[in-house]
Amino acid sequence: MSMRVLVVDDQDLFRAGFRLILDAQPDITVVGEAADGLEAIERAIxxxxxxxxMDVRMPRLDGVGATRRICAETAAKVLVLTMFDLDEYVYDALRAGASGFLLKDVRREELVEAVRVVAAGEALLAPTVTRRLIADLAQRGHSRPELVRRLDDLTEREREILGxxxxxxxxxxxxxxxVVSEHTVKTHVSSVLTKLGLRDRVQAVVFAYEAGLVIPGRTQE
Incomplete structure (x- = not known):
C-alpha cells in the first residue's frame, strides 16, 4: 500500500516539482495539493x-499554524520544507508537531527518503536545523516546571534513555x-513517547531540554 502525500506550497513550481519527484516513486502517491495553510487543513481532513x-511562509495561514491544526485534528505526519536554514519558524514548527524539517534545496533522493522516514513514524531534521534547534534551546537556559513534574512518570532507565x-x-x-539490545532501546523509546504524550523523537528532544533533563554543553553520563 503506497504512502499518501499532500503537497503544500504557495508557489506552483515547487508544488509541481515535489509532485513529480514523489509520484515517480512506486510506494508514494501524491493525493492532493494546497496553496496556503487554510487550504492545507481542509485538504488534510x-x-x-x-x-x-509543508511550506512555512504562505499567505492566509503560515505553515506553523497549519501544522498545529493538522497534527491536532488528523493522524498525518508533517514534513516541513523551507528556503531558510535559519528560518525563525523552525522551533515553532517543531513544537507545533512537525516530524521533520528540511531545506528546499535538498536532493530529490533525500526528499523521497525523508517522506518515507516520517511516514514510518520516525523524525528527521536537516543537520543545520538540528544545530539551530539545540542552540535555540540552549539560549533559553531555563526549565519549565510543568514539564519537570512529568519526568516523574518515567522510570530511571527511561529518563536515561530520554537524556x-x-x-x-x-x-x-x-x-x-x-550496553543493551536495539530492540530494548526501541521499547524504552516507545514507552517514553507514550508516557509523555509525544509524537516522535523530535518532540522528545524539545521536551528533554525544556524540562531541564539535558543541560546544553554538558555530556550525558
Missing part, C-alpha cells in the same frame, strides 16, 4: 494523507552506549 509536505536521545543518538548508538 478531506484526503487523510499519511504525510504532509541520551536528546543528544542526537540513534537507536543503534543508544544500544551501544547503554
Amino acid at each position: 478531506e484526503l487523510e494523507p499519511d504525510v504532509v509536505v 541520551q536521545l536528546a543528544t542526537g543518538l540513534s537507536n543503534a548508538e543508544l544500544a551501544t552506549a547503554l
Whole structure:
C-alpha cells in the first residue's frame, strides 16, 4: 500500500516539482495539493494523507499554524520544507508537531527518503536545523516546571534513555552506549513517547531540554 502525500506550497513550481519527484516513486502517491495553510487543513481532513509536505511562509495561514491544526485534528505526519536554514519558524514548527524539517534545496533522493522516514513514524531534521534547534534551546537556559513534574512518570532507565536521545543518538548508538539490545532501546523509546504524550523523537528532544533533563554543553553520563 503506497504512502499518501499532500503537497503544500504557495508557489506552483515547487508544488509541481515535489509532485513529480514523489509520484515517480512506486510506494508514494501524491493525493492532493494546497496553496496556503487554510487550504492545507481542509485538504488534510478531506484526503487523510499519511504525510504532509509543508511550506512555512504562505499567505492566509503560515505553515506553523497549519501544522498545529493538522497534527491536532488528523493522524498525518508533517514534513516541513523551507528556503531558510535559519528560518525563525523552525522551533515553532517543531513544537507545533512537525516530524521533520528540511531545506528546499535538498536532493530529490533525500526528499523521497525523508517522506518515507516520517511516514514510518520516525523524525528527521536537516543537520543545520538540528544545530539551530539545540542552540535555540540552549539560549533559553531555563526549565519549565510543568514539564519537570512529568519526568516523574518515567522510570530511571527511561529518563536515561530520554537524556541520551536528546543528544542526537540513534537507536543503534543508544544500544551501544547503554550496553543493551536495539530492540530494548526501541521499547524504552516507545514507552517514553507514550508516557509523555509525544509524537516522535523530535518532540522528545524539545521536551528533554525544556524540562531541564539535558543541560546544553554538558555530556550525558
